[in-house]
Amino acid sequence: MTINGYLQLILYVLVLLLLSWPLGLFMAKIYGETLPGSVRWLSPVERGLYRLCGIRQHDDMSWTRYAFAVLSFNLMGLLAVYLLQRVQVWLPFNPQAMANVTPDGSFNTAVSFATNTNWQDYGGETTLSYLTQMLGLTVQNFVSAATGMAVMAALMRGFTRRERDGIGNFWVDMVRSTLYVLLPLSLVLALLLVSQGVIQTFSPYQSAQLVEPVAYEEPVIAPDGQPRKDEKGQPVTEKKTTKEQVIALGPAASQVAIKQLGTNGGGFFNVNSAHPLENPTPLSNLLELLAILLIPSAFCITFGRFVGDVRQGKAILVAMTIVFVALLMFCVSAEQSGNPLFARLGLETQASDQAAGGNMEGKETRFGIVNSALWATATTAASNGSVNAMHDSFTPLGGLVPMWMIQLGEVIFGGVGSGLYGMIVFALVGVFVSGLMIGRTPEYLGKKVEAFEMKMAAVVILTPCLAVLIGTAVAVVSEAGRAGIANPGIHGFSEILYAFSSAGNNNGSAFGGLSVNTPFYNILLGVAMLLARYWVIVPVLAIAGSLAAKKSIPPSAGTLPTHTPLFVVLLIGTVIVVGALTFLPALALGPIVEHVQMINGH
Amino acid sequence: MIKELKPALWMLLLMSVLTGVLYPALVTGLAQLLFPHEATGSLLENNGQTVGSNLIGQPFSDPRYFWGRPSATSPMPYNAAASSGSNLGPLNPALQEAVEARITALKESDPSQKLPIPVDLVTTSASGLDPHISPAAALWQLPRVARMRNMSEQEVKQLVQQHTAGRTFGILGEPRVNVLTLNLALDRRKPQ
Numbered sequence: 001m002t003i004n005g006y007l008q009l010i011l012y013v014l015v016l017l018l019l020s021w022p023l024g025l026f027m028a029k030i031y032g033e034t035l036p037g038s039v040r041w042l043s044p045v046e047r048g049l050y051r052l053c054g055i056r057q058h059d060d061m062s063w064t065r066y067a068f069a070v071l072s073f074n075l076m077g078l079l080a081v082y083l084l085q086r087v088q089v090w091l092p093f094n095p096q097a098m099a100n101v102t103p104d105g106s107f108n109t110a111v112s113f114a115t116n117t118n119w120q121d122y123g124g125e126t127t128l129s130y131l132t133q134m135l136g137l138t139v140q141n142f143v144s145a146a147t148g149m150a151v152m153a154a155l156m157r158g159f160t161r162r163e164r165d166g167i168g169n170f171w172v173d174m175v176r177s178t179l180y181v182l183l184p185l186s187l188v189l190a191l192l193l194v195s196q197g198v199i200q201t202f203s204p205y206q207s208a209q210l211v212e213p214v215a216y217e218e219p220v221i222a223p224d225g226q227p228r229k230d231e232k233g234q235p236v237t238e239k240k241t242t243k244e245q246v247i248a249l250g251p252a253a254s255q256v257a258i259k260q261l262g263t264n265g266g267g268f269f270n271v272n273s274a275h276p277l278e279n280p281t282p283l284s285n286l287l288e289l290l291a292i293l294l295i296p297s298a299f300c301i302t303f304g305r306f307v308g309d310v311r312q313g314k315a316i317l318v319a320m321t322i323v324f325v326a327l328l329m330f331c332v333s334a335e336q337s338g339n340p341l342f343a344r345l346g347l348e349t350q351a352s353d354q355a356a357g358g359n360m361e362g363k364e365t366r367f368g369i370v371n372s373a374l375w376a377t378a379t380t381a382a383s384n385g386s387v388n389a390m391h392d393s394f395t396p397l398g399g400l401v402p403m404w405m406i407q408l409g410e411v412i413f414g415g416v417g418s419g420l421y422g423m424i425v426f427a428l429v430g431v432f433v434s435g436l437m438i439g440r441t442p443e444y445l446g447k448k449v450e451a452f453e454m455k456m457a458a459v460v461i462l463t464p465c466l467a468v469l470i471g472t473a474v475a476v477v478s479e480a481g482r483a484g485i486a487n488p489g490i491h492g493f494s495e496i497l498y499a500f501s502s503a504g505n506n507n508g509s510a511f512g513g514l515s516v517n518t519p520f521y522n523i524l525l526g527v528a529m530l531l532a533r534y535w536v537i538v539p540v541l542a543i544a545g546s547l548a549a550k551k552s553i554p555p556s557a558g559t560l561p562t563h564t565p566l567f568v569v570l571l572i573g574t575v576i577v578v579g580a581l582t583f584l585p586a587l588a589l590g591p592i593v594e595h596v597q598m599i600n601g602h
Numbered sequence: 603m604i605k606e607l608k609p610a611l612w613m614l615l616l617m618s619v620l621t622g623v624l625y626p627a628l629v630t631g632l633a634q635l636l637f638p639h640e641a642t643g644s645l646l647e648n649n650g651q652t653v654g655s656n657l658i659g660q661p662f663s664d665p666r667y668f669w670g671r672p673s674a675t676s677p678m679p680y681n682a683a684a685s686s687g688s689n690l691g692p693l694n695p696a697l698q699e700a701v702e703a704r705i706t707a708l709k710e711s712d713p714s715q716k717l718p719i720p721v722d723l724v725t726t727s728a729s730g731l732d733p734h735i736s737p738a739a740a741l742w743q744l745p746r747v748a749r750m751r752n753m754s755e756q757e758v759k760q761l762v763q764q765h766t767a768g769r770t771f772g773i774l775g776e777p778r779v780n781v782l783t784l785n786l787a788l789d790r791r792k793p794q
Binding site for chain 2: 004007008011049052053054055065068069072073075076077080123125126134135136138139141142143171174175178183186187190191194195196197198199200201202203205206207208209210211212214216217218219237240242245246247248249251253254255257258269270271274275276277280281282283285286338339341342345346347348349352353354355356357358359360361362363364365366367368371372387388389390392393394395396486487488489490491494511512513594597598
């Protein structure tokens with residue numbers, strides 16, 4: 001890697017950690033009793049919302065009631081996005097007259113955005129109206145993120161409360177997350193992105209005169225609406241020439257800002273943040289990259305401050321950062337080493353000040369190798385899933401990094417709220433295992449970790465693993481599953497494994513060659529997304545409720561301190577061991593074999 | 603427990619107004635006020651006609667123009683109404699075939715150019731709309747364009763440099779040449 005490459009990576013990590021600190025402290029206040037002065041002027045809006053909805057702000061919810069509020073709110077959101085897609089052709093703000101989306105496609109997208117996965121089975125600019133993008137997707141980008149943050153706030157209260165039934169009020173946590181954190185940050189980020197060239201307009205698509213007319217082959221459509229095929233089953237095409245380029249527009253910046261901040265990741269356009277109108281410059285790229293990890297990283301500080309010992313949060317943040325940096329370096333070096341094929345064909349692949357070199361298939365010139373690999377690692381560390389390069393075209397080991405990052409359970413930063421609550425569950429398992437080793441009752445932050453917490457932790461950790469592995473197995477053995485494969489050989493298996501890893505951990509990125517807009521994948525991946533979201537949220541709330549009801553015990557000589565380097569190692573070890581044991585066999589069949597094939601020149 | 607359904611419905615409605623109507627409307631208003639050119643696609647005009655966007659590439663195959671990155675959009679390359687990458691895996695035989703064909707086309711366009719071809723010039727971009735090539739890829743094509751247009755290499759080089767952007771703040775991103783604005787400048791210089 002070049003010196004500039006190192007500089008870009010160091011700059012990113014440093015700025016990220018610096019920004020996380022003040023935001024983390026701010027967020028600790030908004031989940032407390034009294035709001036910080038800087039946002040108190042907004043509180044009439046907050047109280048107005050409660051009044052209109054008939055919510056009593058100081059109603060303390062038990063964990064079951066909290067979970068029911070989460071589920072009913074998310075169900076309403078899911079239904080709204082489904083309905084919007086099914087009737088969009090009759091609604092306003094549809095200048096390109098986008099047709100209604102199919103039932104299975106609408107189900108998949110509705111689930112995808114309600115669960116904060118933001119998997120895209122569609123191409124934004126060819127499928128969705130401006131209204132659906134705003135009123136359906138943008139809204140869910142906010143509230144699904146706020147849902148994750150609320151659940152995390154409830155878990156924090158589990159640690160601070162003693163012998164109490166309640167863990168807070170979901171509506172208050174959700175509204176505060178949206179109003180005081182997500183909305184202000186999105187507004188600022190959206191305008192910064194527009195200044196770089198991200199579009200924000202309600203105009204219809206713009207036609208431009210090409211400098212050089214282009215000849216192309218257009219598939220002939222038979223009267224039944226299907227592409228016509230010849231006797232050999234090849235699509236029939238006719239020669240055409242066009243002098244025009246139609247440029248897709250729309251209200252993108254407002255959605256891109258929250259898609260990054262809320263770790264949603266669903267792009268306005270088909271190619272997501274690789275699109276020049278969604279991510280036009282290296283600066284917009286840095287801003288979007290920072291937004292991906294900002295809130296998940298800040299939440300560690302929030303957690304530490306909230307439980308009264310910032311060191312606790314810092315230890316978790318350090319563990320996340322270590323894993324992130326290690327996998328990041330691996331991904332950059334794999335992509336920079338590139339595809340031996342390109343060197344064999346006599347191409348210039350060395351990085352220099354004149355060209356990025358490396359594996360440039362599926363990457364943009366302005367981002368080159370370093371920023372594409374950095375993005376791939378960050379977007380999968382977080383459960384973001386937006387992309388600025390095509391993961392499907394990464395080298396086998398370069399593609400293994402995002403895939404494994406997802407499979408670790410989206411706890412290395414992870415989603416907003418959801419990443420940290422997942423990581424805390426791993427911390428509980430970590431202290432439990434070490435507690436057994438030293439023969440003491442395990443405890444974390446003054447709370448005894450007992451059988452109930454461990455059962456719930458097992459559900460949290462194992463559900464996504466099962467969704468990924470069983471889903472992949474079903475798709476691989478079924479005709480409908482294999483029909484979607486785009487790349488021959490081992491890579492086709494990797495495409496399926498990646499798809500279920502992504503859905504089964506609510507990430508949303510893809511090896512995009514796989515054709516997933518079919519009833520088979522839409523439904524199976526939709527179910528995987530639902531399991532991965534709610535079979536984690538409900539047990540986490542159960543843990544929160546159970547912890548809140550416990551006494552707090554003062555640390556003793558037998559207590560394992562949870563802010564030390566030893567604990568950091570223990571936490572990383574727990575995450576890696578679970579992730580490696582569960583997925584190494586599948587990874588060996590996919591990217592690892594493919595890498596061996598590649599270096600052997602097949 | 604059923605009593606949470608009513609606040610859920612109301613909250614969704616109010617949140618939809620707040621984040622799905624007011625927020626995008628506010629961003630649009632401010633964007634159109636502060637950055638009207640950027641917010642509407644950074645469009646380029648020539649004699650009152652829209653000739654493209656500063657941020658969106660166009661297909662070029664005439665040897666008198668600099669060529670951009672190969673594009674995997676369909677049915678035509680650089681289809682800015684349906685962005686797409688190739689999604690070809692590193693070992694897909696189709697990738698090798700496509701890259702070999704592009705190498706052949708480039709070598710035929712300038713048999714005297716003996717420098718190795720920069721990899722970005724024969725691999726598809728992620729969006730299919732990449733407006734840029736690396737400075738090395740522009741340099742590789744420079745003698746051809748100069749010859750086809752009866753310009754001195756020095757003259758073309760100056761134009762290339764005018765349309766080259768360095769790393770932002772000297773650190774971020776990669777140096778790059780905007781192919782569309784460069785070709786428009788070439789046409790302005792030596793009208794056909």
